[in-house]
Amino acid sequence: MSRRGFSTRQVHQGVAVSVPASATGSAPTARVTPIYLTAGFEFDEYAAAGAHFGAGEGYAYTRIGNPTIDAVEHTLAALEGGSQALLLASGQAATTVALLALVEAGGHIVSSTHIYEGTRGLLRDNIARLGIDTTFVDAIDDVDAWEAAIRPETRALFAESISNATNRLLDIPAIAEVARRHGIPLVIDNTFATPYLLRPIELGADVVVHSASKFLAGHGSVLGGAIVDSGRFDAERSGALYPHLVAPGRGPGGVPGPSIAERTGGDARIAYARESVAPRFGPTPSPLNAFLIGQGIETLSLRVERQSANALAVAQWLAARPEVASVDYAGLPAHRDHALAVRDLAAGFGSVFTFTLRGDADTAQRFVEALEVFTHMTHLGDVRSLVLHPATTSHAFLTDAERRALGVEPGTLRVSIGIEDVADLLGDLSAALDVAVDAPVAVVA
Structure with a gap:
């Protein structure tokens, strides 16, 4: 066998x-x-x-x-x-x-x-x-x-x-x-x-x-x-x-x-x-x-292959968006470990990564709340695409300096990409970016 x-x-x-x-x-x-x-x-x-x-x-x-x-x-x-x-x-x-x-x-x-x-x-x-x-x-x-x-x-x-x-x-x-x-x-x-x-x-x-x-x-x-x-x-x-x-x-x-x-x-x-x-x-x-x-x-290879392909497409799309400051995905040539990824990850680059929005924690909140296809939860590796804001969840008890050292900024979001149709994922992300950027700024009287 x-x-x-x-x-x-x-x-x-x-x-x-x-x-x-x-x-x-x-x-x-x-x-x-x-x-x-x-x-x-x-x-x-x-x-x-x-x-x-x-x-x-x-x-x-x-x-x-x-x-x-x-x-x-x-x-x-x-x-x-x-x-x-x-x-x-x-x-x-x-x-x-x-x-x-x-x-x-x-x-x-x-x-x-x-x-x-x-x-x-x-x-x-x-x-x-x-x-x-x-x-x-x-x-x-x-x-x-x-x-x-x-x-x-x-x-x-x-x-x-x-x-x-x-x-x-x-x-x-x-x-x-x-x-x-x-x-x-x-x-x-x-x-x-x-x-x-x-x-x-x-x-x-x-x-x-x-x-x-x-x-x-x-x-x-x-x-x-x-x-x-x-x-x-x-x-x-x-x-x-x-x-x-x-x-x-x-x-x-x-x-x-x-x-x-x-x-x-x-x-x-x-x-x-x-x-x-x-x-x-x-x-x-x-x-x-x-x-x-x-x-x-029993279906691991089928799921991970699809998730990795979807993730690469999503990461490439996010990297080209002006609202996104950075994308930390090893499958992108700009990532510091891309050469290692090419050497060791021949079947795909994985499907969990972070990206950082231009803006602050409020921008990230508006973005997450506008998503409809992505599920907001503490988990990863699911067949469904998931999103989480590390600064207020998994990394909440670190200092600002400790979070920055780990690449976690106020606008950083972690995604775990699932097996959905990639066009639906990109459409969901696009709509959320529109809401996050265009949301009105409260005026203090």
């Missing part, structure tokens, strides 16, 4: 593991992944319970494993070119579990500044309370800046493949080489790009995370997140940095057993996330949500 095309794999990859033999008996195999909406599973015989808790065989409790969830994980790992995947309840859960599987108190993370504001808050506030420090790199295209930020206690590098909100791209092979020299993993949030446009593991990254609520699901119905690991953990090279992966395990009766690395080899990172972090912190996805994410994945 791995040699077949992306669209073929997104439809067929998960079916083989969708139905466990013990649950079907002589019944025919379901063509679509069944929804195992259950908290737990019966053991066929007394010894099966011990086998599950001892060697992890079969299914017992959905927080630990569920066949519907397993099917989606199998598909995601194949599409990202990874060894294994772990599905979680949200994208924030995926990022949190991925990092906590790597870093402990006293550890350090190096992160791009150009990331989702919720992730910046996670690193700056929540993970910091656990005794884990983070250094943010502003000049993400400066390889030396990444190198200089690494300390002896650094345990992960983190960045987004296509950033929120100014569409900055990371030179993944270059930064992956920095991480490799230090024996630490590069973790990439690939939500904006999706595995259809970019597969970071193939470019040298070690761990990929997703907000599966976005493009993977595609329909805006459910929350979900995912971690995909490359399976390239090198215990001999990096074991001293990650003692929790190479320390002897605890077997039945408390007798020392093999380490996670000895049991799972190159999959030690995601095995630890699956066995120790995710089930204990508990961000378990619903099997129903997993099913809906899996259904979305």
